[in-house]
Amino acid sequence: MSVPAVLLDGVSASYEGHPALEDVGFQVPQGRFAALIGPNGAGKSTCLRLLLGLVRPTAGRVEVFGHPPLTGDSDGVGYVPQKVTIPRGLPIAAQDIVLMGRTAARGPGRLPSRRDRELARTSLDQVGLADLAARRFQDLSGGQQQRVLIARALCAQPRLLLMDEPTAGLDSAARARFYALVCDLQHARGLTLLCATHDLDVVGEHADSIILLDRTVRAQGTPAEVMSGGRLEQAYHFPAHHVHQDHAAHGTDPTATSGTS
Amino acid sequence: MTEFLSYAFVQRALVTGLLLGVMCAVLSFFVVLRRMAFVGVGLSHAALGGVALGLLLGAPPLVAAALFTVGVAWVVGWLRGRTEVSEDTAIGVFFPTAMALGVVLISLSPAYRQDLVAYLFGNILSVSPDEVLPLAVLCVVGLALVGFYFKELLFLGVDEEAARAAGLPAVRLRFLLLTLLAVTIVAAVRLVGIILVSAFLVIPAATGQALARSLRGMLVVAVISALVSVVAGLWLSWTWNLPSGAAIVLVSAVLFFGALARARRVA
Structure with a gap:
């Protein structure tokens, strides 16, 4: 068992x-x-x-x-918070938020790889937001923002x-x-x-x-x-x-x- | 302009000013992201206590200020991590305390008051040849550290709890950012002075935020606006005999309002 x-x-x-x-x-x-x-x-x-x-x-x-x-x-655990409050007017796109899910796996000093970006795209696709990847996070509706946060958690490939x-x-x-x-x-x-x-x-x-x-x-x-x-x-x-x-x-x-x- | 650039002291001012400008612009990105503008104001004023301590003890004022300000930054970080006191409240306590300490210490040594004006308002044109290399090394090391931990600092700035949950060393990264801020503030005292340095830790990123449509764009615009501010500010200072620090900050502010006007027109 x-x-x-x-x-x-x-x-x-x-x-x-x-x-x-x-x-x-x-x-x-x-x-x-x-x-x-x-x-x-x-x-x-x-x-x-x-x-x-x-x-x-x-x-x-x-x-x-x-x-x-x-x-x-610990890599196997993803976390979806209640919400994320981003300073007003900050140009953070949905895909930037999702890519943060790869930060721990990538480690310091290394730029996101092609695979990391692919995982981010796949995660956004899975939550139905592939078309809004470049949209500013704060311009999304509450439900869409929540889906972005799920995509970020999924991007870390949690169990x-x-x-x-x-x-x-x-x-x-x-x-x-x-x-x-x-x-x-x-x-x-x-x-x-x-x-x-x-x-x-x-x-x-x-x-x-x-x-x-x-x-x-x-x-x-x-x-x-x-x-x-x-x-x-x-x-x-x-x-x-x-x-x-x-x-x-x-x-x-x-x-x-x-x-x- | 050619004559302006032909003087060695102007060249030194430009080199150190541009390096400090890049450093301030990059850190301003995180100051705006983490809403730490008040932290910048507090730490810059805390530097006055360190400068005064150095002047009174006969130690190099900027070294004393660096040690003192980093100490204040660490205490602020510790209070935030270990108690219910917020970063802003901690800074709100330390800002007037350190400043008051500075004023008391300065009152004990009236002979040094003339020097103090340069620390309060900055005078990058008086940077000596011996100061250029340490300031350059400081900026390069600082930028390298920010570059190395950029992803982590960004994640932490956007969503600290999720970053911690992902296993990022949030406490160490917070102390790193506070330390870099403290050291940069003290280094930039030569550029724009204690009174104005906090502005240079906010305005470049605010300009980038007004113009850019992406994080990378925001960072690039912040750096370019800081570089333009330093060069144009120094040139204005030279041409019309203006205080260099104030001229740099004013140019920076003009760029910000210009960016804001353009952003409103586009919207």
């Missing part, structure tokens, strides 16, 4: 002494799509930062493909893609298109996906498994298992029909009043 792509075992983490995660444990098998859900401040981003090696656990074990983050197959609320600020249609795209990529490339999100309805359709987090794991399993039995209401402190309907109707975060992430 292959090692899981992602493993957290008894993990705790804190910021400036304030606990962010307590005794968190879950794993994501290779090639699967797992969604991390939970209210703001639940520790979803902290889980991703632990896996990226940006935060160290105060207790427990964090592994990516069987190794501590950034020590083993695991970590996404931190990648559809924040997108409308419902753009969210649906986004998840359809990442699912296609998952199947085409055999990627493992771990996505921190508030898109409860959409990930319920696409994800293989869901981890419901509220500083610790409240539930994990298939979408049907996690989204039943009042678990969502308990974690979100919100009636179930509001959690689903408000989000689906308005594309808004139903937990926006419960704190910050």
Whole structure:
């Protein structure tokens, strides 16, 4: 049996002494799509930062493909942030952003090779933006910018893609298109996906498994298992029909009043 | 113009001015990208404390300023990495503190006040033959380092978290950039002075940003505008007996507004 792509075992983490995660444990098998859900401040981003090696656990074990983050197959991990804020008017083209995905593999002192540029073109093509490669990043729509960030992550040829609320600020249609795209990529490339999100309805359709987090794991399993039995209401402190309907109707975060992430 | 170029001190001023201009223009690219304009202002004013310390202790003022400013830059970088204090806030604390230290130290040694004017406003025409080589080496080494880590610094400037997640040594690169900024600011004090050097670390890239349609174009325009500013500024300074540093910065500003006007017309 292959090692899981992602493993957290008894993990705790804190910021400036304030606990962010307590005794968190879950794993994501290779090639699967797992969604991390939970209210703001639940520790979803902290889980991703632990896996990226940006935060160290105060207790427990964090592994990516069987190794501590950034020590083993760190090239195999791609990261899609919520957004990138570029200074207004800066002439950075979409292809420049995507090519940054090759920076670590290329190493300092070396210009991007023909292969790097080819990988960047292929990645942009895969997210359907080949025609907009030379367009300034900030002239693209929110959904297109998000696809550029996916292309940048893909350009590093990862086996695991970590996404931190990648559809924040997108409308419902753009969210649906986004998840359809990442699912296609998952199947085409055999990627493992771990996505921190508030898109409860959409990930319920696409994800293989869901981890419901509220500083610790409240539930994990298939979408049907996690989204039943009042678990969502308990974690979100919100009636179930509001959690689903408000989000689906308005594309808004139903937990926006419960704190910050 | 021929007569202007025939003087050895003018030739020295041009060589060092052009090298420092290229260095400032390249760094200005990252200053604009990372929104570090305030860092440039703060570090340049911190240099005053170093100059004053050097004058008081009898040490070479620019060497003292370089050590002092690099020290301030590192403390700023450390505060940002280890505490909740932002780079801007840290600079906001160190800028007046270092400047106040400079003013106090200068008040203790009134005999040196005349020298201070050259540090505050720059006088590239007074660069001595002994200073040309160290300044040239500094610029070449600085440019080589920026060139070597250009991709990494660019990634870090656009998206620091993703760059760190990709395994780039973000802390080392941040300290490298701060160190290069500090050293370049002190070196460029000879060119345009402590008061104006921060402008030369923003305006060239801003000019490039207004005109260019690509990152490479922005960098090329920034370098060309800095070179034109140095040559035209020195010539204006020579022709009308103007302070060289102020003339260089004014030419740079005219190029920026010209670029802005052209950009608006094209848009």
